[in-house]
Amino acid sequence: MTLRIITLGTSHGDPTIERFNASTLVEMPATSLLIDCGTPALAQLRRCGTDLARVRHLVITHMHEDHFGGLPDLLKYQSKRMPPDYELDIWLPEPEAEEAIRAFYALAHRPLSPNIRFHGIQAGPFTGLPGYALTAIPTDHFSNERKSFPSYALLLDCGGKRVLFTGDLSVDFHDFPRGISADLAFCELTHFHFERYLPVLAEQKFGRLVFTHIGDEWHGEENVARWAAIAGKLPYPSVMAHDLDTFTI
Numbered sequence: 001m002t003l004r005i006i007t008l009g010t011s012h013g014d015p016t017i018e019r020f021n022a023s024t025l026v027e028m029p030a031t032s033l034l035i036d037c038g039t040p041a042l043a044q045l046r047r048c049g050t051d052l053a054r055v056r057h058l059v060i061t062h063m064h065e066d067h068f069g070g071l072p073d074l075l076k077y078q079s080k081r082m083p084p085d086y087e088l089d090i091w092l093p094e095p096e097a098e099e100a101i102r103a104f105y106a107l108a109h110r111p112l113s114p115n116i117r118f119h120g121i122q123a124g125p126f127t128g129l130p131g132y133a134l135t136a137i138p139t140d141h142f143s144n145e146r147k148s149f150p151s152y153a154l155l156l157d158c159g160g161k162r163v164l165f166t167g168d169l170s171v172d173f174h175d176f177p178r179g180i181s182a183d184l185a186f187c188e189l190t191h192f193h194f195e196r197y198l199p200v201l202a203e204q205k206f207g208r209l210v211f212t213h214i215g216d217e218w219h220g221e222e223n224v225a226r227w228a229a230i231a232g233k234l235p236y237p238s239v240m241a242h243d244l245d246t247f248t249i
Contacts, residue, residue: 001159008044012190041070061167062151093150095120132158181205188213
């Protein structure tokens with residue numbers, strides 16, 4: 001069995017001339033999972049030829065607009081274009097956000113399909129997922145703004161393969177999900193000092209590490225070379241992702 005993961009958007013908090021906002025697609029044998037939905041997630045899904053009828057699950061890791069701003073486009077498309085029996089389950093770290101999403105959608109005077117359902121996220125395993133297991137791991141991303149709101153990393157288990165998605169983290173890296181072995185891991189590269197916390201990353205048991213959510217300081221040929229020199233010290237292979245890169249395990 002093969003998992004196919006596409007980094008639809010790999011920028012930090014704002015789009016850059018090279019990268020769009022955060023969104024990652026996981027294609028599994030029976031269904032597809034979308035992790036975050038920054039703009040323009042729908043356009044990226046269509047450009048990479050995704051069968052949108054297979055996208056049945058969407059998880060927002062935290063309520064920053066670069067991670068959920070593409071929701072109106074996606075919900076409009078799924079409501080208009082999908083067959084009547086299509087279902088989409090959306091998990092929100094703050095369940096009260098559903099009201100705001102529905103209000104925004106109502107501004108366009110469009111009916112939201114009753115088959116689009118919202119759920120809250122709690123720490124621990126998700127329930128009712130067919131063919132794979134997903135676990136929410138609390139992080140502390142909002143501490144960077146001296147606030148306290150939910151944010152999550154995610155651990156995916158499917159067909160004997162494990163993939164870790166860190167989501168956005170804290171400046172001091174205290175919330176990095178340590179001690180989780182994974183065939184493939186995706187880690188943000190914006191909010192913490194990469195070289196300072198390289199020893200923490202080096203202790204992890206990863207088959208491969210993909211850096212995403214890339215900050216401006218890593219753009220440009222010289223900065224990419226600087227990143228590569230640091231990342232080359234890790235005991236496993238790593239890569240800096242770009243929009244529409246594909247990773248398989």
